[in-house]
Amino acid sequence: MKSYTNIEELIELFEAEIAELNSKIKTLKTKPKSLNEEILLKYIETASTGKTKEFVRAKGVQSGSGSMFSSADVSKLVKDGAGDVSEGLLTIARQVGVLTKRKNKSKK
Secondary structure, eight states, X not given: OOOOSSHHHHHHHHHHHHHHHHHHHHHHHSOXXXXXXXHHHHHHHHOXXXXXHHHHHHXXXXXXXXXXXXXXXXXXXXXXXXXXSOHHHHHHHHHHHHHHHHXXXXXX
């Protein structure tokens, strides 16, 4: 949490956090407008590139190069984004990636 000098500043910080969370909730409630957004939502839901890859393969989707969709394709989408993906959804997916990496490091 950021530092604060008085109660009013603390309240402002909490209100900003609430606004940010409400924005994320709204983003997650929005129906996907593209396949890439659907893929990112599945990644956010599962926090797993492998499970997301299986979801995409089950839909019969191939990667951009025409090969079977892979975990690396999911990682690339999260890292690089795509023109048909909302910035808010991409930000959440990247945050999930960071949390997943931290969780995996702490298991070692």
